[in-house]
Amino acid sequence: MELIIKILQFFLCFTILVGIHELGHFIMARVFRIRVEKFYIFFDPWFSLFKFRRGNTEYGLGWLPLGGYVKIAGMIDESMDKEYQQREVQPWEFRAKPAWQRFLVMIAGVVMNVLLAITIYIGICYTWGETYFPNDEARWGYNFNEAGHRMGFRDGDRFVSIDGEKVDDISMLLNQLLITESDREVVVLRDGKQVTLHLTLDELIDMRREKGYENLFTLRMPFLIDSVAAPTAAALQRGDEIVAIDGVHDATYTEYRRYLQSKAGDTVSVTVLRGGERIAGLGIPISAEGTLGVFADPQPFELRTQHYTFWQAIPAGIHKTGKVIASYWEQLKLIVQPKTKMYEELGGFIAIGSIFPGSWDWQDFWLKTAFLSIILAVMNILPIPGLDGGHAIFTFWEMISGRKVSDRVLEAAQYVGLIIILFLLLYANGNDVYRFFIK
Incomplete structure (x- = not known):
């Protein structure tokens, strides 16, 4: 179907x-x-x-x-x-x-x-x-795939700029990164400090040929507590962010869940951020099913939507068309340049249909x-x-x-x-x- x-x-x-x-x-x-x-x-x-x-x-x-x-x-x-x-x-x-x-x-x-x-x-x-995900919402950074790690990105990095242009709309980030005929200079925020990554054209070409841009980065999901379900977790509160469990720290929700399952029936030491204050040493018993007894916030991020009246939509639509034409024209120029090897990515009816x-x-x-x-x-x-x-x-x-x-x-x-x-x-x-x- x-x-x-x-x-x-x-x-x-x-x-x-x-x-x-x-x-x-x-x-x-x-x-x-x-x-x-x-x-x-x-x-x-x-x-x-x-x-x-x-x-x-x-x-x-x-x-x-x-x-x-x-x-x-x-x-x-x-x-x-x-x-x-x-x-x-x-x-x-x-x-x-x-x-x-x-x-x-x-x-x-x-x-x-x-x-x-x-x-x-x-x-x-x-x-x-126009609904988009703003880069400043990625407060916990991103996880990167193997291609991203090879280029020097680390899990937890947050994008700041690409060739001096500030990153805002995440949906446009890959275009900013990949539509180029030269090297790229990417600034990321890592452990509170700005780090500059120099990505060569050859690296970017290899990534495109291997389709490494697919799932190049994904949002890191924090362990934010939405509600407390079990009396054993009474020391935790709604809004707490779990930042460490025993020796595991600064992990994603999935990584914490995996660790908790390995500690089923045991007691762990939990560290949380609460109102900007770090609270450590909260001893929480783990159920036989490997759960902490809390519900995590399933959507800690917010999309932004720019709404328009009819008269506002007219210039917005014209501007959007201009941006798309300019972006596609840049891609077309790269296709005819042998050094970019973007001609290998040309697709026909199957690619369009897909x-x-x-x-x-x-x-x-x-x-x-x-x-x-x-x-x-x-x-x-x-x-x-x-x-x-x-x-x-x-x-x-x-x-x-x-x-x-x-x-x-x-x-x-x-x-x-x-x-x-x-x-x-x-x-x-x-x-x-x-x-x-x-x-």
Whole structure:
């Protein structure tokens, strides 16, 4: 059932993104009275799942879920249809329009994807607000996995800054740490003192390749007493923080629980912090089940939520979109730099589908849809022939030079672009197959 929900979310998201993107081209073409011959969600080689015609446009749903397209009259596109070149130029054709109009038609899909992301983020800010975990709530520090220990982190460290930038929102910490083409300087608070860790690019690359960033750090859970349940623990009070049991000190709740189980039926010496005062030597009998006779506070941390009115949500949504675009653009720049080896982390449809949860959560769905809409916009604006950015760059050249690029050059560029796109699709999806089924 979880797999079905993931698949449903993926296809709903993909349909929305492709539909909105192609709608942008469609609307702008119609604004300039350019005929749109086809409007398709997904591709339709050989046949389509269904189609109907209204006016001069055929609308349909293809069977190959790799995108979608609009076929604009008088333009070289993915269909490689060149029949129009044998005819007289018609006033309703793409090629008959001035360069600035053709340029706007080309970038309209990207603009629509950015506007979709803005709209979604505005809706999320207004409906749910922005909830995040602030770094200053991690008063007991973090535990680190093996990759973190190799880089010099110690359990109990608290983040202070990365390359001089203060750490606040923990959800953004990995981006601050990993999106880099150079070494990182991380300052942590350790035993009350600031310690600087110098992380080399090679270390960060190795961590990414080994997926050491997964669970790189987890919050240290303290043993805070929520209530006293047994008379034998009457010396303890609500709000006490257990900081030592016998010789075990500065441990996590799980570590203390493990030690208590080993002392079942015995008596231990407990040290607590109470109102800022350290109280030691509290002798507490341990039950036969290895329990202290208290209930621990299950949630000693507080998430922060920034709420917005409708009018406040508009600039907040625009700002959020800008931050995500800037972050993804930085990642994209790193992918094309061989020394970062981030190209090894490219993923295809399986990787995209795997980001959706196994249960339906509308807030999460819309967050991922907005993020993928930005990815689609950024990827399409790249100056690769065959993509919107490739078409736009030729039109922009015509606008500034006054010379139109010949159909023969456009046709050759389209073939080159299709080869590049096919290679990227095969490489990204090949990475998926290797990661999920072979490695």
